[in-house]
Amino acid sequence: MREICVEIGGVPILLRTPDSNFRKLIEQRYAGFVGTANNAQSSFDIDFLPVGASRAEVPAETDDDGPSIVVKHDGRKWHFERGDFHAEWHAGTGQGRIALAPSPYGIDAILRIVHSLIQAGQGGFLLHGASAIRNRKAFLFSGVSGAGKTTISRLAPPDATLLTDEISYVRCESGKYFACGTPFAGELAALGENAQAPVERLFFLAKGAENRIEPIGQADALRMLLRNILFFADDSELVGKVFRTACEFLDRVPVSRLTFYPDEHVWELVQ
Amino acid sequence: MAETYIARSTKIAARNLGGEMMIMSAVDSTFFTLNPVATVIWQAADGKTPLSQIVSEQVCSEFEVEPEQARRDAEEFVSQLSQHGILLISDHPLSSDRPATEAP
Numbered sequence: 001m002r003e004i005c006v007e008i009g010g011v012p013i014l015l016r017t018p019d020s021n022f023r024k025l026i027e028q029r030y031a032g033f034v035g036t037a038n039n040a041q042s043s044f045d046i047d048f049l050p051v052g053a054s055r056a057e058v059p060a061e062t063d064d065d066g067p068s069i070v071v072k073h074d075g076r077k078w079h080f081e082r083g084d085f086h087a088e089w090h091a092g093t094g095q096g097r098i099a100l101a102p103s104p105y106g107i108d109a110i111l112r113i114v115h116s117l118i119q120a121g122q123g124g125f126l127l128h129g130a131s132a133i134r135n136r137k138a139f140l141f142s143g144v145s146g147a148g149k150t151t152i153s154r155l156a157p158p159d160a161t162l163l164t165d166e167i168s169y170v171r172c173e174s175g176k177y178f179a180c181g182t183p184f185a186g187e188l189a190a191l192g193e194n195a196q197a198p199v200e201r202l203f204f205l206a207k208g209a210e211n212r213i214e215p216i217g218q219a220d221a222l223r224m225l226l227r228n229i230l231f232f233a234d235d236s237e238l239v240g241k242v243f244r245t246a247c248e249f250l251d252r253v254p255v256s257r258l259t260f261y262p263d264e265h266v267w268e269l270v271q
Numbered sequence: 272m273a274e275t276y277i278a279r280s281t282k283i284a285a286r287n288l289g290g291e292m293m294i295m296s297a298v299d300s301t302f303f304t305l306n307p308v309a310t311v312i313w314q315a316a317d318g319k320t321p322l323s324q325i326v327s328e329q330v331c332s333e334f335e336v337e338p339e340q341a342r343r344d345a346e347e348f349v350s351q352l353s354q355h356g357i358l359l360i361s362d363h364p365l366s367s368d369r370p371a372t373e374a375p
Contacts, residue, residue, distance in 0.1 A: 218289035236297035
C-alpha cells in the first residue's frame, strides 16, 4: 500500500492506495497540502471500482456537490455514495474505505464530506465562498453561483494571499474563527495557499455598478450563511449543531453585503 | 369546543437573533423566521397552556389585534408549523419535553 497524507485545515487524512500512479496523481492534485502521516486521525483504504461499475462518467468539478451525493449514517458508520464512488467512514475510529473510479474528483468530494462532518462536530464549517488573507486578517466572500467569488479572487492584489476561490474552510479554536486555505478550486482552477488567519469579516457578494458595503440583519445573515454552508448529511443531530455553529459564528464575526463593480478597486474596501 | 394544546418539537434548533426567532427543523432542514406575534405564540407553546389562552392573555394583550382575527391567525400559524413537525398539536395537554431551544 502507498500512503499519502492530505492535510487541510490542520486536519490530516491518510489515504492508502495500492496504485503508485494514483498516489502520484493525488500528490500532484493536493500539492501544498501533503502532510506527514504521523498525526493523521482519519485514514482511508482506496480500491478502484471495476471497469464499468461506476454508474456515471466521472463528473466535472463543479461547485455543487449536493444533489448527486448521498450521505447516510447507519448508527455506526457514515456511508457516502455518488455515481463514481462509494465510501464508508467510522467517525469514532477514523477508519474508512473508498471504492472509486480512478480519478481525483472522487477523492475531492469525499474529502469535502469528511471535513464537513469533522468540522460540524468541532464548531467549524466549510462554506461556498472564496477567502483571502490581507494584513494578517482573513476575509470570506460567499454568495450564490455568479455572485462574484471567482471574480473577486481574480482581482485580488499581490499582497493578498488567496486561500480558495471556491470552498472556504472555517475552523473554530477557543472561540475564535480561523480561515484556512483549501485545495478545492473553482473556475480559477488554482489551489489556495496552505495558510490560515483569524476571520475578520464575512462578505456576501453581489455585483453592481459601484463598490459599497452595507450591513445585513442578523436574521438575513443567518439565512444566507446556512444556505452556503456545505452540509451533506441528513442527520438531525448534525443539523442542530450546524445551526448553532452558524449562530455562534454570527455572534463573533461581522457580516456585510459587498456590492462591487468588477475591477481591482473593490479591494480598497477589503483590508 | 375542544381546546388546542401546542408544544415545541424537540427536533428543532432555534435562536432569537436581532429580535427575530429563527427556527430550523432538524428533520428536513426547513428554515423559519417568526414575526413578533408568532414568536409570542412559539415561546408560550409549553404543551400545557391552551392556544385560546395564549391568544387572549398574551397575543391580544401585547398587540393591537381583534380577538377573532388573532385566533384565526394563530390557528393558521400553528397548522403551518405543525405540518413541518416544528410544533406538536393535541386536544389534550402534552408532556413537557425540553425543546431544543436556546435562550435568546
